[in-house]
Amino acid sequence: MATAVSILPAQQLAVLNDAYRKAVGRKRLKAVLAAAVSCVALLIAAYGAEVNLHTLFTYFGNFVGYFDRILTLDSGARVWTNPAEWFWGWKKWLRMLGETLLISYVGTLIGAVFAFGLNFFAAQNTAPSAWLRFVIRRLLEFARTVPGIVFALIFVIAFGLGPMAGVLAIAIHSTGALGKLFAEIVENADMKPVEGIRSTGASWLSSMRFAILPQVVTGYASYALLRFEINVREASVMGFVGAGGIGQEFVVAIRKFYYSDVSAILVTIIVTVFIIDISTGWLRARLFGKETRH
Amino acid sequence: MSQMPKPDTAKLRAKYPDVFQRPASARLATPAMIVLALAIFAFGLVDLDFSPSKLISGVSQLGWITMMMIPPNPGSSFPLYMKAMGETLSIALLGTTLAAVLALPVSLLAARNIIPSNLIRFPVRRFLDSIRGVDTLIWALVWINVVGLGPFAGVLAIMVSDFGAFGKLFSEAIEAADRKQVEGIRASGGNALHEIRFGLLPQVLPVIAGQVLYFIESNTRSATIIGIVGAGGIGLELAEQIRVLEWQKVSFLILLILIAVAAIDFISSKLRFAIIGQRAVA
Numbered sequence: 001m002a003t004a005v006s007i008l009p010a011q012q013l014a015v016l017n018d019a020y021r022k023a024v025g026r027k028r029l030k031a032v033l034a035a036a037v038s039c040v041a042l043l044i045a046a047y048g049a050e051v052n053l054h055t056l057f058t059y060f061g062n063f064v065g066y067f068d069r070i071l072t073l074d075s076g077a078r079v080w081t082n083p084a085e086w087f088w089g090w091k092k093w094l095r096m097l098g099e100t101l102l103i104s105y106v107g108t109l110i111g112a113v114f115a116f117g118l119n120f121f122a123a124q125n126t127a128p129s130a131w132l133r134f135v136i137r138r139l140l141e142f143a144r145t146v147p148g149i150v151f152a153l154i155f156v157i158a159f160g161l162g163p164m165a166g167v168l169a170i171a172i173h174s175t176g177a178l179g180k181l182f183a184e185i186v187e188n189a190d191m192k193p194v195e196g197i198r199s200t201g202a203s204w205l206s207s208m209r210f211a212i213l214p215q216v217v218t219g220y221a222s223y224a225l226l227r228f229e230i231n232v233r234e235a236s237v238m239g240f241v242g243a244g245g246i247g248q249e250f251v252v253a254i255r256k257f258y259y260s261d262v263s264a265i266l267v268t269i270i271v272t273v274f275i276i277d278i279s280t281g282w283l284r285a286r287l288f289g290k291e292t293r294h
Numbered sequence: 295m296s297q298m299p300k301p302d303t304a305k306l307r308a309k310y311p312d313v314f315q316r317p318a319s320a321r322l323a324t325p326a327m328i329v330l331a332l333a334i335f336a337f338g339l340v341d342l343d344f345s346p347s348k349l350i351s352g353v354s355q356l357g358w359i360t361m362m363m364i365p366p367n368p369g370s371s372f373p374l375y376m377k378a379m380g381e382t383l384s385i386a387l388l389g390t391t392l393a394a395v396l397a398l399p400v401s402l403l404a405a406r407n408i409i410p411s412n413l414i415r416f417p418v419r420r421f422l423d424s425i426r427g428v429d430t431l432i433w434a435l436v437w438i439n440v441v442g443l444g445p446f447a448g449v450l451a452i453m454v455s456d457f458g459a460f461g462k463l464f465s466e467a468i469e470a471a472d473r474k475q476v477e478g479i480r481a482s483g484g485n486a487l488h489e490i491r492f493g494l495l496p497q498v499l500p501v502i503a504g505q506v507l508y509f510i511e512s513n514t515r516s517a518t519i520i521g522i523v524g525a526g527g528i529g530l531e532l533a534e535q536i537r538v539l540e541w542q543k544v545s546f547l548i549l550l551i552l553i554a555v556a557a558i559d560f561i562s563s564k565l566r567f568a569i570i571g572q573r574a575v576a
Binding site: 038044046047048050056059062066102103105106142146147153155157158164167233236237241244250254262266269273 | 334335338341348352355380384388391424429432436439440516518522523533544
């Protein structure tokens with residue numbers, strides 16, 4: 001049957017309870033302080049961003065109304081009742097979409113090649129000199145922190161309007177991002193093969209080629225594919241600044257209030273991103289699957 | 295010592311053809327993939343109007359622009375730029391916080407261990423996925439049409455695009471939570487809300503807080519660019535100065551962005567460490 005619960009003497013209990021209350025009180029005080037600090041920060045931010053709850057509530061109807069309008073054809077019918085009318089420009093849009101995919105593909109490939117060339121100099125365990133490593137690291141950091149679209153803005157002026165600026169912007173940003181990730185893979189690589197190859201009198205280049213590369217190449221491919229996925233999204237907005245792709249069509253549709261076109265292009269972009277996500281996911285699973293089977 | 299019998303290579307070769315000679319499809323797969331990748335690359339270069347002459351003239355232009363950028367100089371607009379930077383940070387902080395607050399209840403709906411029924415979970419997940427598929431800049435354009443130009447549109451754009459990301463990340467954090475605490479609460483007579491409040495939240499809150507901090511960090515970057523389409527912040531100034539070719543101001547603004555991002559990185563990684571440390575103690 002039920003065993004008696006032993007109760008401590010009142011004196012001892014009072015001390016313990018006191019300590020417990022103090023501990024909880026300290027924790028609460030900390031939580032309240034943290035909440036207060038973040039509330040103050042948020043209020044300052046709200047002031048800085050000119051947030052006005054009144055505007056939000058007044059305009060929220062607009063938001064719903066906007067989606068209502070972009071889902072309505074000029075004839076007043078809902079868009080899905082007449083897909084041919086909704087996607088009237090599908091030939092042009094598909095071409096622009098193809099251009100977007102090409103921009104991200106070419107940009108990712110160029111970025112991956114540069115990252116591949118630089119990453120051995122940026123990784124701690126393979127860099128030939130600390131001085132070189134420092135320079136390459138800062139360079140990659142710069143390429144990765146400046147947003148791709150800022151590069152695009154500058155490149156549009158240097159290279160002229162068109163997809164080339166977009167490709168180069170994506171290539172630079174990808175070099176920065178992939179260079180860091182690639183270097184991290186190399187830092188995690190096993191160094192024993194390098195010692196083995198070194199002991200045969202091989203040069204730095206051959207030890208990279210035969211000791212490091214076989215260990216890291218699948219990781220590289222996987223990250224490059226992931227970057228391609230991200231770059232498709234990025235390339236879809238490059239057109240906003242005149243750097244090619246479907247963004248150009250989209251910004252025209254929005255600025256000129258071609259409501260049903262806005263939703264049609266949005267749907268096209270979302271579907272494309274889905275397809276790219278799923279197919280690169282499948283491809284990556286296959287690449288990794290192959291590796292584990294060996 | 296016994297002599298090893300000489301292996302009958304021909305026989306073995308006949309018995310295990312795969313080991314001695316990989317099938318043509320396996321041997322050709324890698325070169326074929328490389329050729330295909332290069333072919334698409336070459337097609338892309340042609341289709342996207344790449345030409346050596348354009349590249350050379352562009353690079354020399356770029357070199358000239360870089361020369362013009364040195365030294366960075368804000369001119370007389372320094373106070374204006376600091377205000378714009380403050381606006382950018384406000385947009386990032388507010389947008390991320392609002393997104394986290396809105397995403398928390400929705401992420402419960404998308405978590406397998408809260409809502410076992412596929413009927414609700416599947417549409418919620420697809421909904422979050424499609425929000426995530428649209429870039430922040432696109433959301434900014436949409437919101438500008440709704441609430442007009444200015445930083446408020448930027449806050450809403452960051453909020454919506456992060457809502458999709460948070461919904462997914464939070465639901466994954468919730469799915470990874472330990473079942474035992476929840477069962478303990480139920481065993482002591484708690485109802486479903488008690489289970490979430492006392493069983494689940496203490497486990498997932500530190501994870502969520504870490505993610506929110508990380509997003510504030512990455513949204514500082516996003517918030518710097520949404521100004522380019524007119525949604526407030528430093529991007530507006532940057533795009534304007536690039537258009538009027540004031541390169542010294544451009545380089546100053548880029549430097550300002552780099553410093554701000556580095557500062558936010560530093561603060562949020564300190565905070566994240568503090569939160570995770572707290573969890574380790576508790």
